[in-house]
Amino acid sequence: MKKFKAFSLVEVLITALIVGIIAGISGKSILAIYADYQSSEQKYLLEISLLNTMAQIQKILQKAVFESIFLQDNTLEFLEKSNQWVNLGDYSLPCFSSLVARATMSNTLELAVLPLNQQFQERLNALCTLYSQPFELLFLYPNNSPRDYYTPKFRAKILSQNAYEIITQIPEFLINDASQTFFSKVYLLDSKRAHKKIVLKDNQLFLFSDKSYLLDDFIESMELERVEFGFKLTLCKEPKDLLCKSHIVLEESF
Incomplete structure:
Protein backbone atom coordinates (compact mmCIF):
# COMPACT_ATOMS: atom_id res chain seq x y z
CA MET A 1 0.00 0.00 0.00
CA LYS A 2 1.32 3.42 -1.07
CA LYS A 3 1.79 5.94 1.75
CA PHE A 4 1.27 9.75 1.31
CA LYS A 5 3.35 12.23 3.25
CA ALA A 6 1.40 15.18 4.67
CA PHE A 7 2.65 18.80 4.45
CA SER A 8 4.01 20.25 7.59
CA LEU A 9 2.50 23.38 9.10
CA VAL A 10 5.59 25.38 8.18
CA GLU A 11 5.31 24.35 4.53
CA VAL A 12 1.63 25.29 4.46
CA LEU A 13 2.37 28.70 5.96
CA ILE A 14 5.23 29.38 3.50
CA THR A 15 3.01 28.38 0.55
CA ALA A 16 0.18 30.60 1.79
CA LEU A 17 2.61 33.50 2.21
CA ILE A 18 3.98 33.07 -1.33
CA VAL A 19 0.46 32.86 -2.79
CA GLY A 20 -0.54 35.98 -0.82
CA ILE A 21 2.48 37.92 -2.09
CA ILE A 22 1.77 36.91 -5.70
CA ALA A 23 -1.90 37.83 -5.33
CA GLY A 24 -0.99 41.18 -3.79
CA ILE A 25 1.46 42.00 -6.57
CA SER A 26 -1.05 40.93 -9.23
CA GLY A 27 -3.79 43.04 -7.65
CA LYS A 28 -1.59 46.12 -7.57
CA SER A 29 -0.57 45.53 -11.18
CA ILE A 30 -4.18 45.22 -12.26
CA LEU A 31 -5.11 48.40 -10.41
CA ALA A 32 -2.15 50.24 -11.97
CA ILE A 33 -3.11 49.05 -15.45
CA TYR A 34 -6.72 50.13 -14.85
CA ALA A 35 -5.60 53.53 -13.54
CA ASP A 36 -3.38 54.02 -16.61
CA TYR A 37 -6.30 53.04 -18.84
CA GLN A 38 -8.60 55.54 -17.12
CA SER A 39 -5.97 58.28 -17.41
CA SER A 40 -5.39 57.55 -21.11
CA GLU A 41 -9.13 57.49 -21.80
CA GLN A 42 -9.64 60.79 -19.96
CA LYS A 43 -6.76 62.41 -21.88
CA TYR A 44 -8.18 61.10 -25.15
CA LEU A 45 -11.62 62.57 -24.37
CA LEU A 46 -10.03 65.92 -23.46
CA GLU A 47 -8.08 65.94 -26.73
CA ILE A 48 -11.28 65.25 -28.68
CA SER A 49 -13.04 68.03 -26.79
CA LEU A 50 -10.24 70.53 -27.54
CA LEU A 51 -10.11 69.57 -31.22
CA ASN A 52 -13.88 69.96 -31.48
CA THR A 53 -13.67 73.41 -29.89
CA MET A 54 -10.85 74.38 -32.29
CA ALA A 55 -13.04 73.29 -35.22
CA GLN A 56 -15.93 75.42 -33.93
CA ILE A 57 -13.74 78.50 -33.56
CA GLN A 58 -12.18 77.94 -36.98
CA LYS A 59 -15.66 77.85 -38.54
CA ILE A 60 -16.70 81.01 -36.65
CA LEU A 61 -13.60 82.90 -37.80
CA GLN A 62 -14.13 82.04 -41.47
CA LYS A 63 -16.37 85.13 -41.70
CA ALA A 64 -14.03 87.36 -39.71
CA VAL A 65 -12.26 90.39 -41.15
CA PHE A 66 -8.69 89.16 -40.79
CA GLU A 67 -7.26 92.60 -40.02
CA SER A 68 -9.72 93.18 -37.15
CA ILE A 69 -8.74 90.16 -35.01
CA PHE A 70 -7.00 90.64 -31.67
CA LEU A 71 -6.84 89.00 -28.24
CA GLN A 72 -6.65 90.94 -24.98
CA ASP A 73 -7.55 90.00 -21.39
CA ASN A 74 -8.92 86.58 -22.39
CA THR A 75 -11.23 88.17 -24.97
CA LEU A 76 -10.79 87.45 -28.67
CA GLU A 77 -12.53 90.17 -30.70
CA PHE A 78 -13.27 90.35 -34.41
CA LEU A 79 -15.59 91.92 -36.96
CA GLU A 80 -17.77 89.61 -39.01
CA LYS A 81 -18.16 90.51 -42.68
CA SER A 82 -21.44 90.00 -44.50
CA ASN A 83 -22.12 88.55 -47.92
CA GLN A 84 -24.67 86.55 -49.85
CA LEU A 138 -15.45 98.98 -43.79
CA PHE A 139 -12.30 100.34 -45.48
CA LEU A 140 -8.99 98.57 -44.94
CA TYR A 141 -5.94 100.75 -44.92
CA PRO A 142 -2.23 99.89 -44.51
CA ASN A 143 -0.55 100.06 -41.09
CA ASN A 144 -3.75 100.30 -39.07
CA SER A 145 -4.05 98.46 -35.78
CA PRO A 146 -7.00 96.04 -35.43
CA LEU A 189 -20.68 95.07 -42.13
CA ASP A 190 -24.00 94.71 -40.37
CA SER A 191 -23.42 97.56 -37.92
CA LYS A 192 -25.68 96.01 -35.25
CA ARG A 193 -24.25 92.50 -35.35
CA ALA A 194 -20.75 92.65 -36.81
CA HIS A 195 -18.80 92.93 -33.53
CA LYS A 196 -18.19 89.42 -32.12
CA LYS A 197 -16.30 88.18 -29.06
CA ILE A 198 -14.98 84.84 -27.84
CA VAL A 199 -14.49 85.21 -24.08
CA LEU A 200 -12.77 82.94 -21.53
CA LYS A 201 -14.40 83.52 -18.15
CA ASP A 202 -14.37 81.24 -15.08
CA ASN A 203 -12.79 78.46 -17.18
CA GLN A 204 -15.68 78.59 -19.66
CA LEU A 205 -15.37 79.66 -23.27
CA PHE A 206 -18.26 81.71 -24.70
CA LEU A 207 -19.13 83.20 -28.07
CA PHE A 208 -20.91 86.53 -27.66
CA SER A 209 -22.93 87.45 -30.72
CA ASP A 210 -26.62 88.36 -30.80
CA LYS A 211 -26.79 85.75 -28.00
CA SER A 212 -24.20 84.01 -25.85
CA TYR A 213 -23.14 80.45 -26.68
CA LEU A 214 -21.05 78.09 -24.54
CA LEU A 215 -18.24 76.66 -26.68
CA ASP A 216 -16.37 74.64 -24.04
CA ASP A 217 -15.71 74.42 -20.31
CA PHE A 218 -12.74 73.55 -18.09
CA ILE A 219 -10.54 75.73 -20.30
CA GLU A 220 -7.49 76.94 -18.42
CA SER A 221 -6.03 79.38 -20.96
CA MET A 222 -6.42 80.78 -24.48
CA GLU A 223 -3.60 82.24 -26.56
CA LEU A 224 -3.60 83.74 -30.04
CA GLU A 225 -0.40 84.20 -32.02
CA ARG A 226 0.04 85.92 -35.36
CA VAL A 227 2.15 83.63 -37.51
CA GLU A 228 3.16 83.84 -41.14
CA PHE A 229 -0.03 84.11 -43.21
CA GLY A 230 -2.42 83.41 -40.34
CA PHE A 231 -3.39 83.10 -36.68
CA LYS A 232 -2.48 80.19 -34.40
CA LEU A 233 -4.84 79.51 -31.49
CA THR A 234 -3.76 77.53 -28.42
CA LEU A 235 -6.26 76.19 -25.86
CA CYS A 236 -5.29 74.42 -22.63
CA LYS A 237 -7.34 72.26 -20.25
CA GLU A 238 -6.85 70.80 -16.79
CA PRO A 239 -4.52 72.93 -14.61
CA LYS A 240 -3.16 69.89 -12.71
CA ASP A 241 -2.16 67.98 -15.81
CA LEU A 242 -2.13 70.63 -18.50
CA LEU A 243 -3.26 69.50 -21.93
CA CYS A 244 -2.82 72.01 -24.76
CA LYS A 245 -3.67 71.97 -28.46
CA SER A 246 -2.65 74.47 -31.12
CA HIS A 247 -4.08 74.98 -34.58
CA ILE A 248 -4.03 77.53 -37.41
CA VAL A 249 -7.62 78.78 -37.15
CA LEU A 250 -7.51 81.40 -39.89
CA GLU A 251 -5.29 81.97 -42.90
CA GLU A 252 -4.81 85.36 -44.51
CA SER A 253 -6.41 85.70 -47.93
CA PHE A 254 -4.86 87.66 -50.76
Whole structure:
Protein backbone atom coordinates (compact mmCIF):
# COMPACT_ATOMS: atom_id res chain seq x y z
CA MET A 1 0.00 0.00 0.00
CA LYS A 2 1.32 3.42 -1.07
CA LYS A 3 1.79 5.94 1.75
CA PHE A 4 1.27 9.75 1.31
CA LYS A 5 3.35 12.23 3.25
CA ALA A 6 1.40 15.18 4.67
CA PHE A 7 2.65 18.80 4.45
CA SER A 8 4.01 20.25 7.59
CA LEU A 9 2.50 23.38 9.10
CA VAL A 10 5.59 25.38 8.18
CA GLU A 11 5.31 24.35 4.53
CA VAL A 12 1.63 25.29 4.46
CA LEU A 13 2.37 28.70 5.96
CA ILE A 14 5.23 29.38 3.50
CA THR A 15 3.01 28.38 0.55
CA ALA A 16 0.18 30.60 1.79
CA LEU A 17 2.61 33.50 2.21
CA ILE A 18 3.98 33.07 -1.33
CA VAL A 19 0.46 32.86 -2.79
CA GLY A 20 -0.54 35.98 -0.82
CA ILE A 21 2.48 37.92 -2.09
CA ILE A 22 1.77 36.91 -5.70
CA ALA A 23 -1.90 37.83 -5.33
CA GLY A 24 -0.99 41.18 -3.79
CA ILE A 25 1.46 42.00 -6.57
CA SER A 26 -1.05 40.93 -9.23
CA GLY A 27 -3.79 43.04 -7.65
CA LYS A 28 -1.59 46.12 -7.57
CA SER A 29 -0.57 45.53 -11.18
CA ILE A 30 -4.18 45.22 -12.26
CA LEU A 31 -5.11 48.40 -10.41
CA ALA A 32 -2.15 50.24 -11.97
CA ILE A 33 -3.11 49.05 -15.45
CA TYR A 34 -6.72 50.13 -14.85
CA ALA A 35 -5.60 53.53 -13.54
CA ASP A 36 -3.38 54.02 -16.61
CA TYR A 37 -6.30 53.04 -18.84
CA GLN A 38 -8.60 55.54 -17.12
CA SER A 39 -5.97 58.28 -17.41
CA SER A 40 -5.39 57.55 -21.11
CA GLU A 41 -9.13 57.49 -21.80
CA GLN A 42 -9.64 60.79 -19.96
CA LYS A 43 -6.76 62.41 -21.88
CA TYR A 44 -8.18 61.10 -25.15
CA LEU A 45 -11.62 62.57 -24.37
CA LEU A 46 -10.03 65.92 -23.46
CA GLU A 47 -8.08 65.94 -26.73
CA ILE A 48 -11.28 65.25 -28.68
CA SER A 49 -13.04 68.03 -26.79
CA LEU A 50 -10.24 70.53 -27.54
CA LEU A 51 -10.11 69.57 -31.22
CA ASN A 52 -13.88 69.96 -31.48
CA THR A 53 -13.67 73.41 -29.89
CA MET A 54 -10.85 74.38 -32.29
CA ALA A 55 -13.04 73.29 -35.22
CA GLN A 56 -15.93 75.42 -33.93
CA ILE A 57 -13.74 78.50 -33.56
CA GLN A 58 -12.18 77.94 -36.98
CA LYS A 59 -15.66 77.85 -38.54
CA ILE A 60 -16.70 81.01 -36.65
CA LEU A 61 -13.60 82.90 -37.80
CA GLN A 62 -14.13 82.04 -41.47
CA LYS A 63 -16.37 85.13 -41.70
CA ALA A 64 -14.03 87.36 -39.71
CA VAL A 65 -12.26 90.39 -41.15
CA PHE A 66 -8.69 89.16 -40.79
CA GLU A 67 -7.26 92.60 -40.02
CA SER A 68 -9.72 93.18 -37.15
CA ILE A 69 -8.74 90.16 -35.01
CA PHE A 70 -7.00 90.64 -31.67
CA LEU A 71 -6.84 89.00 -28.24
CA GLN A 72 -6.65 90.94 -24.98
CA ASP A 73 -7.55 90.00 -21.39
CA ASN A 74 -8.92 86.58 -22.39
CA THR A 75 -11.23 88.17 -24.97
CA LEU A 76 -10.79 87.45 -28.67
CA GLU A 77 -12.53 90.17 -30.70
CA PHE A 78 -13.27 90.35 -34.41
CA LEU A 79 -15.59 91.92 -36.96
CA GLU A 80 -17.77 89.61 -39.01
CA LYS A 81 -18.16 90.51 -42.68
CA SER A 82 -21.44 90.00 -44.50
CA ASN A 83 -22.12 88.55 -47.92
CA GLN A 84 -24.67 86.55 -49.85
CA TRP A 85 -24.13 83.69 -52.28
CA VAL A 86 -26.44 82.78 -55.16
CA ASN A 87 -26.49 79.79 -57.49
CA LEU A 88 -26.14 80.53 -61.18
CA GLY A 89 -26.10 77.35 -63.22
CA ASP A 90 -23.10 75.33 -62.14
CA TYR A 91 -21.64 78.28 -60.22
CA SER A 92 -22.15 79.64 -56.72
CA LEU A 93 -21.11 83.30 -56.73
CA PRO A 94 -20.87 85.95 -54.01
CA CYS A 95 -23.05 89.05 -54.45
CA PHE A 96 -20.30 91.28 -53.09
CA SER A 97 -16.71 91.63 -54.24
CA SER A 98 -14.40 93.15 -51.64
CA LEU A 99 -11.83 94.14 -54.28
CA VAL A 100 -11.84 97.79 -55.40
CA ALA A 101 -10.90 98.51 -59.01
CA ARG A 102 -11.31 102.29 -58.92
CA ALA A 103 -12.42 105.00 -56.47
CA THR A 104 -13.62 108.55 -57.24
CA MET A 105 -14.77 111.16 -54.78
CA SER A 106 -16.96 114.25 -55.05
CA ASN A 107 -19.85 114.75 -52.64
CA THR A 108 -19.93 111.00 -52.25
CA LEU A 109 -17.44 108.19 -52.70
CA GLU A 110 -17.97 105.99 -55.75
CA LEU A 111 -16.27 102.61 -55.86
CA ALA A 112 -16.07 100.47 -58.95
CA VAL A 113 -15.72 96.91 -57.69
CA LEU A 114 -13.68 94.28 -59.45
CA PRO A 115 -16.20 91.87 -61.00
CA LEU A 116 -15.71 88.24 -60.15
CA ASN A 117 -17.61 87.16 -63.25
CA GLN A 118 -18.77 89.77 -65.77
CA GLN A 119 -20.99 87.24 -67.52
CA PHE A 120 -23.33 87.04 -64.51
CA GLN A 121 -23.34 90.64 -63.25
CA GLU A 122 -26.87 91.36 -64.48
CA ARG A 123 -28.14 88.15 -62.92
CA LEU A 124 -26.51 89.10 -59.64
CA ASN A 125 -28.30 92.45 -59.71
CA ALA A 126 -31.61 90.62 -60.14
CA LEU A 127 -31.08 87.89 -57.52
CA CYS A 128 -29.07 89.50 -54.71
CA THR A 129 -31.30 90.88 -51.95
CA LEU A 130 -28.16 92.00 -50.13
CA TYR A 131 -28.01 95.19 -52.23
CA SER A 132 -31.13 96.63 -50.59
CA GLN A 133 -30.02 96.03 -46.99
CA PRO A 134 -28.62 98.81 -44.74
CA PHE A 135 -24.97 97.83 -44.45
CA GLU A 136 -21.89 99.86 -43.61
CA LEU A 137 -18.71 99.65 -45.61
CA LEU A 138 -15.45 98.98 -43.79
CA PHE A 139 -12.30 100.34 -45.48
CA LEU A 140 -8.99 98.57 -44.94
CA TYR A 141 -5.94 100.75 -44.92
CA PRO A 142 -2.23 99.89 -44.51
CA ASN A 143 -0.55 100.06 -41.09
CA ASN A 144 -3.75 100.30 -39.07
CA SER A 145 -4.05 98.46 -35.78
CA PRO A 146 -7.00 96.04 -35.43
CA ARG A 147 -8.69 98.37 -32.94
CA ASP A 148 -8.88 101.15 -35.55
CA TYR A 149 -11.56 99.21 -37.40
CA TYR A 150 -13.92 99.32 -34.42
CA THR A 151 -14.17 103.11 -34.67
CA PRO A 152 -16.36 105.08 -37.12
CA LYS A 153 -13.28 106.57 -38.81
CA PHE A 154 -12.87 103.72 -41.32
CA ARG A 155 -16.56 103.10 -41.97
CA ALA A 156 -19.18 104.73 -44.17
CA LYS A 157 -22.90 104.36 -44.74
CA ILE A 158 -23.77 102.77 -48.08
CA LEU A 159 -26.11 104.94 -50.17
CA SER A 160 -26.53 102.47 -53.04
CA GLN A 161 -24.83 99.39 -54.43
CA ASN A 162 -25.07 96.73 -57.10
CA ALA A 163 -22.76 94.23 -58.78
CA TYR A 164 -20.90 97.06 -60.57
CA GLU A 165 -20.41 99.82 -58.01
CA ILE A 166 -20.94 101.04 -54.47
CA ILE A 167 -21.75 104.63 -53.53
CA THR A 168 -21.12 105.64 -49.93
CA GLN A 169 -20.84 108.66 -47.73
CA ILE A 170 -17.27 109.91 -47.45
CA PRO A 171 -15.55 108.13 -44.54
CA GLU A 172 -13.84 110.24 -41.90
CA PHE A 173 -10.30 109.14 -42.79
CA LEU A 174 -10.75 110.61 -46.30
CA ILE A 175 -12.36 113.93 -45.38
CA ASN A 176 -9.09 115.72 -44.64
CA ASP A 177 -6.89 113.79 -47.03
CA ALA A 178 -8.40 112.91 -50.39
CA SER A 179 -5.05 111.53 -51.56
CA GLN A 180 -5.78 108.36 -49.57
CA THR A 181 -8.48 107.22 -51.98
CA PHE A 182 -6.40 104.22 -52.99
CA PHE A 183 -7.30 101.15 -50.98
CA SER A 184 -7.58 97.59 -52.15
CA LYS A 185 -10.25 96.04 -49.95
CA VAL A 186 -13.62 96.93 -48.48
CA TYR A 187 -16.07 94.78 -46.52
CA LEU A 188 -19.79 94.85 -45.81
CA LEU A 189 -20.68 95.07 -42.13
CA ASP A 190 -24.00 94.71 -40.37
CA SER A 191 -23.42 97.56 -37.92
CA LYS A 192 -25.68 96.01 -35.25
CA ARG A 193 -24.25 92.50 -35.35
CA ALA A 194 -20.75 92.65 -36.81
CA HIS A 195 -18.80 92.93 -33.53
CA LYS A 196 -18.19 89.42 -32.12
CA LYS A 197 -16.30 88.18 -29.06
CA ILE A 198 -14.98 84.84 -27.84
CA VAL A 199 -14.49 85.21 -24.08
CA LEU A 200 -12.77 82.94 -21.53
CA LYS A 201 -14.40 83.52 -18.15
CA ASP A 202 -14.37 81.24 -15.08
CA ASN A 203 -12.79 78.46 -17.18
CA GLN A 204 -15.68 78.59 -19.66
CA LEU A 205 -15.37 79.66 -23.27
CA PHE A 206 -18.26 81.71 -24.70
CA LEU A 207 -19.13 83.20 -28.07
CA PHE A 208 -20.91 86.53 -27.66
CA SER A 209 -22.93 87.45 -30.72
CA ASP A 210 -26.62 88.36 -30.80
CA LYS A 211 -26.79 85.75 -28.00
CA SER A 212 -24.20 84.01 -25.85
CA TYR A 213 -23.14 80.45 -26.68
CA LEU A 214 -21.05 78.09 -24.54
CA LEU A 215 -18.24 76.66 -26.68
CA ASP A 216 -16.37 74.64 -24.04
CA ASP A 217 -15.71 74.42 -20.31
CA PHE A 218 -12.74 73.55 -18.09
CA ILE A 219 -10.54 75.73 -20.30
CA GLU A 220 -7.49 76.94 -18.42
CA SER A 221 -6.03 79.38 -20.96
CA MET A 222 -6.42 80.78 -24.48
CA GLU A 223 -3.60 82.24 -26.56
CA LEU A 224 -3.60 83.74 -30.04
CA GLU A 225 -0.40 84.20 -32.02
CA ARG A 226 0.04 85.92 -35.36
CA VAL A 227 2.15 83.63 -37.51
CA GLU A 228 3.16 83.84 -41.14
CA PHE A 229 -0.03 84.11 -43.21
CA GLY A 230 -2.42 83.41 -40.34
CA PHE A 231 -3.39 83.10 -36.68
CA LYS A 232 -2.48 80.19 -34.40
CA LEU A 233 -4.84 79.51 -31.49
CA THR A 234 -3.76 77.53 -28.42
CA LEU A 235 -6.26 76.19 -25.86
CA CYS A 236 -5.29 74.42 -22.63
CA LYS A 237 -7.34 72.26 -20.25
CA GLU A 238 -6.85 70.80 -16.79
CA PRO A 239 -4.52 72.93 -14.61
CA LYS A 240 -3.16 69.89 -12.71
CA ASP A 241 -2.16 67.98 -15.81
CA LEU A 242 -2.13 70.63 -18.50
CA LEU A 243 -3.26 69.50 -21.93
CA CYS A 244 -2.82 72.01 -24.76
CA LYS A 245 -3.67 71.97 -28.46
CA SER A 246 -2.65 74.47 -31.12
CA HIS A 247 -4.08 74.98 -34.58
CA ILE A 248 -4.03 77.53 -37.41
CA VAL A 249 -7.62 78.78 -37.15
CA LEU A 250 -7.51 81.40 -39.89
CA GLU A 251 -5.29 81.97 -42.90
CA GLU A 252 -4.81 85.36 -44.51
CA SER A 253 -6.41 85.70 -47.93
CA PHE A 254 -4.86 87.66 -50.76
